[in-house]
Amino acid sequence: MKVSSSTIAMAATATPMGQLANALRHPSLVLGALLSSLLVAAALLSLFWTPWPVFEVDLALKLQLPSFSHWLGTDTLGRDVVSLLLVGAQNSILVGVIAVGIGLTFGGALGLLAATRGGWVEEFIMRLADFTFAFPAILSAIMMAAVFGAGIATSIVAIGIFNIPTFARITRASANAVLAREFVLAARACGKGPWRITLEHVLPNIASVLIVQATTQFAIAILAEAALSYLGLGTQPPQPSWGRMLSEAQTLLFQAPRLAVFPGLAIALAVMGLNLLGDGLRDVLDPRLTRRR
Numbered sequence: 001m002k003v004s005s006s007t008i009a010m011a012a013t014a015t016p017m018g019q020l021a022n023a024l025r026h027p028s029l030v031l032g033a034l035l036s037s038l039l040v041a042a043a044l045l046s047l048f049w050t051p052w053p054v055f056e057v058d059l060a061l062k063l064q065l066p067s068f069s070h071w072l073g074t075d076t077l078g079r080d081v082v083s084l085l086l087v088g089a090q091n092s093i094l095v096g097v098i099a100v101g102i103g104l105t106f107g108g109a110l111g112l113l114a115a116t117r118g119g120w121v122e123e124f125i126m127r128l129a130d131f132t133f134a135f136p137a138i139l140s141a142i143m144m145a146a147v148f149g150a151g152i153a154t155s156i157v158a159i160g161i162f163n164i165p166t167f168a169r170i171t172r173a174s175a176n177a178v179l180a181r182e183f184v185l186a187a188r189a190c191g192k193g194p195w196r197i198t199l200e201h202v203l204p205n206i207a208s209v210l211i212v213q214a215t216t217q218f219a220i221a222i223l224a225e226a227a228l229s230y231l232g233l234g235t236q237p238p239q240p241s242w243g244r245m246l247s248e249a250q251t252l253l254f255q256a257p258r259l260a261v262f263p264g265l266a267i268a269l270a271v272m273g274l275n276l277l278g279d280g281l282r283d284v285l286d287p288r289l290t291r292r293r
Contacts, residue, residue: 029280103163
């Protein structure tokens with residue numbers, strides 16, 4: 001019996017080493033993983049070490065240029081910019097992980113419920129998602145800050161609520177596509193109930209879609225947290241935040257533009273890395289989108 005070359009190639013990529021080789025052929029995935037790893041490494045490093053104490057204020061050293069002592073200079077309070085950037089990565093990751101977790105948990109559950117039950121339940125959940133879309137994260141944070149006060153918790157809840165309808169829509173659409181497949185019909189014929197089918201067949205088949213979307217929403221959460229901190233609604237002083245670093249630097253754009261460049265560059269690299277990682281994961285995890293090289 002003859003075996004085609006395409007069959008051999010598919011079998012090779014099915015192995016762990018084949019999957020790794022396939023992933024390494026995607027420059028966007030490799031670059032995105034590298035930038036995302038740097039973000040995580042910076043946050044982890046700041047838990048144990050920073051070049052200077054992040055809360056140490058020394059007005060005699062304010063607005064110093066980059067030097068061997070302060071690699072990226074100091075801000076208006078004499079604080080080390082490198083230390084502020086490292087600790088600021090903690091807040092970005094914290095807000096991103098919890099906010100995306102909220103959206104993925106509640107949005108995914110609502111999407112699966114809508115796809116499984118159908119009818120008026122599906123219609124109600126989708127119209128509720130449409131209503132939630134009318135309140136972006138920044139608007140929700142402004143309303144919540146007026147009631148509960150500004151802070152990182154306000155940012156997390158506002159961004160998490162904004163993520164719920166996104167995950168609900170994607171989960172519902174992906175689940176409906178899987179529920180129409182032949183193996184699901186076979187599972188029904190074998191007597192499996194709707195929730196067992198959802199857990200055993202639907203959820204594993206849409207996991208890759210949710211992972212890719214979670215990566216994209218993580219990047220959006222970092223941007224939203226920076227925007228909220230810039231407006232004074234997110235992370236509060238004295239805790240460092242990239243967005244608030246930008247806000248504090250806006251009055252010194254001509255005197256010390258580096259104070260805006262460094263946090264802006266950190267935000268841009270973090271968001272770009274997560275977006276590239278999401279694009280690469282989509283190509284690797286979805287065989288229909290995998291490009292033959």
